[in-house]
Amino acid sequence: MKLSVQADHLKSFKEALSSRCQGVRLGSEFCEQLLPRPCELEEAVELAQQAGKAFTYITPRLSNAGIERLREQLALLNEKGETWVVFNDLGALNLLGHYPNLHPHIGRHMLLVPARSPWVEQHLQREDLSVRRRDWLRALFASTSLNYRPTIELYRGYGCQRVDLDWLPRTFPSLTFLVENGLRLSVHLHLVPATFTRKCHTARFLREESPEKCSKPCLDRAFLLRNEAFGLEFYLHGNVAFRLAEPHPEAVKELENLRVAELVLTMNPVTGIDSAEKIDATMSKLMADER
């Protein structure tokens, strides 16, 4: 199992390159304003090649304008050779079909994962549930919307062989089904998206004027949100509210046994991982055998 590092801007990406990680990812799963400029993308691909690390490009949900920016980037990437592109929008998947060197990788936004809900335990602990109903709910919260063979076949028909997933131990047993159906799995450490918007909560809170003029405060700021009445706690980073899931070495072993191919470590203000040293320290902590 390899460990890859995901960065949403070139500075972090360069830090990732100098760490012990085996793969590097550039881009944003969540915000099209964070798509790199073509020259940055070109530089990232070349740097990854020089460092001998596998490169993956990450794309978010997109507007019409974002689609046009992506079109330009995909043409550039296609010229650079074979690359995996994580898509989080059906429009991006539609575009990817035009570029023979680019391979679609299913992003987290494409999946509905009931276990992402902060209310799972509340549902399962209801006393009025029959045994049958409770079993049904357990199956629901263990499953993802990819745990249906025709859905996988549909995606595979578009060339998708890889998929991003969350660190949600409740869903780990269902991952075997995905592997058996020919998917190569990548699991994100730490951050489980609980809600996501195009009306960026951070930008609105900080009174940014418009997406086009956004100063991108999310590159170095994040917020903790607490609602005691609801018992909710989220980490707000840009336009996403995450739940934090602390990974531990035993579960990493479990994922390895399940034939998960890749763990993904994200560099951002919520994880606090912003340097090669911190990446290496996290790797050492989680993957003792990799030392």
Added chain:
Amino acid sequence: MWTMSRPKILSPVSSFESAVGVVSAGADEIYCAVQIPGAEHILNRPAGCCVSTYDELGNIARYARSQGVDTIVTLELPFMSEFMIGQMREHIASCMDQDIDGLIVGDLGLLTLVRDMGLDIPLYASTYLVALNYEAVDFIRKLGVKRVILERHMSVEEIGQVVQRNPDVEIEVFIHGSGCSNINFNCYLEGGRRKVEALQQEYRGTKGLPTPCRTPFDVYEIGDGERKVTRAPILDGYTFCALCRLPELFEAGVTGLKIVGRCLPITYQVKTTEMYRKLVDVIAQEEIGRSRRAHRRRLMRLIEPFKEEPFQPILPPSPGLSSAPPSIRETLCEEGRCYFSPLFHVPYRPSRRSRRRFGAR
């Protein structure tokens, strides 16, 4: 000369009684669902949002057809998994037995299942397929879908571009009710309905259902000791109504204007349908002149009186307050709760202290 289409009004239905109400009020199409046991754990729709039996669905569909109105059934689940195959096949077949006119599907697996069942029925792509751009709509169209319901977070200009680039597929947009600032498919905040109900008393006075996103959060900046910045309903973008944007939606060429409210009282469903029926007819009858700008100005004048219509609050009026329901102007316009408002519109104000200390403008 520029042109304007005349979109259909799609109204929510939760029972036979509500179907009769909204059809009489002028709905062109109605949409509803029959509850799938367990779906409430994904979608947080209480039983009252759905038609209670397949027989009732049949009565609704027959009645609507007799009035020249199509009945579209939403499959309710934006999710499909192996353990649900039998249940979903049975559900879809039971809905089909009721002579309905279309199915709203919110998951690629379900779409495949419907196709594999060999059903001859128009398919509508739910907002849960998150069509935010013309390429996504094209992708969905190629899967055999007749109509795509766009995600809420699009500007009217973007909607117009989608319509232009996808002439072979019908486009539907939400226009009124329960605007959500988060992308539905990617939002897991709902689902704690019981907790929400327990807190309704505390949040009495909140306009709209107090889902977690609409209630205040304590906000701490991460790093530097995680100091508290403020308390604000930071996760909500407050969008609700599209009265003022109707002329532009006509021009954009959308096929359907959808009113949200399957979980709301029948009076709300009926009154809102009535209002949009009148308004759509008024706009459609207004003669198109040479100047688009002058035409829009005339239409805006026609729209103004509609803002004085009552906006039906979901919660009962608080004791001691006037029983007169507040108008749309008071409830929505004055608070900027507008579909298609700028993406970074802020309906709340961070405190002066937090603005000074943390750089919030």
